[in-house]
Amino acid sequence: MTLRLFTAPPSFPRFTCHATTLPPPPQFSTATPLSSTPQPAPLTCALHCPHFQSCSGCTHEHNLHRPVILEDATNFFRKYGVTDFTFDTCKLWGWRCRAKLAVRGSSTNPLIGLYEEGTHNVIDIPECKAHHPNINAAVELLRQGITELDVKPFLEDEGTGDLRYVQMAVTTHNTSLPAAQRYMNGKVQVTLVWNSRKENSPGSDKLNALANFLWKNGGPRSKLHLIHSVWANFQTSDKNIIFGNRWRHLLGERDFWEHVGGIDVSLAPSSFGQANTRAFDILLQKLQKYVPYESSVTDLYAGAGVIGLSLAATRKCRSIKCIEINKESKVSFEKTIERLPSTIESSITWHHADASKDPFLWLAGSDVVVIDPPRKGLDASLIDALKNISSLERKVLSSLERPNSVQEEKRPWVLRAKESSVQIASKSPEANIPQSAPQTLIYISCGWESFKEDCKSLLSNKVWYLEKAHAFNFFPGTQSIEVLAVFKRGPQKKKSGKKKKKHLQRASRH
């Protein structure tokens, strides 16, 4: 394995149900066409949460297995030629393994939860049905600690108080337990967002006392081992940002591991992590099937590189290039690399860069591009580059035809990237890799409205066509779904008569 780190620049939608735990799971068959799925009574898949309506986290109380926008998604994909769109319902309750909660109120009556819709009033959500149960248990412990130690929750108007937010992240990766018990026995990494500039500012004694309280009562020597580790983040800004730039590990294991997409991944509290661990794992398994073996892959908006590294391990990729704007994700990427099987021969790079700047730089040399942007969708410059990918291809071809000019013609993007790069392996990963332009684009989206716009734009000049689409219930109880859309280059292939016939037969059976 070669590794470098850079600091530069339907007619028949299918329906798969993995609903488990808490209220009794509905009885669906897996991968059944949606049109024929027996519809459960709305209450079977209801949220059953006492905080519904006061808390802004969930917007839908019934039919968690079938978010309202599914119909829009089905119609949208059908319009663009995808008739076998599938939806995976995933886990309906206790799915959230990562939560950022505001801490307000007083030390005698702390409020730990989300804002009430449209306000800055925090609603306590001790019985949240979306949270992994151990997040709720850790919140309860934190509440006791705040009261017992007289920790002052943050007062927004005055900018005073100690504790502003808490992030709770659950690791379900405990290999000493049988696989079936791991999820429910997840341990919580707690990050206390402290209203001070650094660890030795006034008030740090309270921070340490609170961390010790959590560790004593929830750590490995307590009756109920709940807490994986305690971290502090220091934040004094009056802007509406949760985290500051300073992070400190206080107690417990420093490294936080999860197992998704066939690999162990390390996630520091400062790095992006998917909230729905189980659903993400299901998505990754689906995604892997669309990446041909031995491809060169660019993973844009990569976070800690989980997608790219999972592909390196499962698809024997020739090269993986991860591009991420948050430099904090680098540490997690490096740790994950250390645990990858030693048999992996991919050349792997991680670049601290803005995917919207010089996008051709990142697209060149890859067969497959995976994009997983934030909710707002793709930057216009990246959409433009993808729509004009043929010009990149022409450039690559002409450089291959003139071997003497390869260094100047083909390499500028590599050289520029190297200018401020950190290389942690000597072998040049680009060696022996033919330069190419991507033929497959895999778009993962958590923002349905922005995805639709980006998708329309990408398809508008017929450089790409939509081949497959799947969605996953990443956020049950909300309007959001996670989409996995696979685009291919070139004119859309006509569906063969044989396949059409199969569909018709299936339709008549249902």
Ligand SMILES: C[S@@+](CC[C@H](N)C(=O)[O-])C[C@H]1O[C@@H](n2cnc3c(N)ncnc32)[C@H](O)[C@@H]1O
């Ligand atoms: C939805 S997350 C996906 C992360 C990763 N693919 C994963 O699944 O763990 C989006 C990521 O894009 C990063 N990001 C946002 N804007 C970016 C930009 N302009 N260039 C590169 N990365 C960006 C964020 O920091 C975040 O890590």
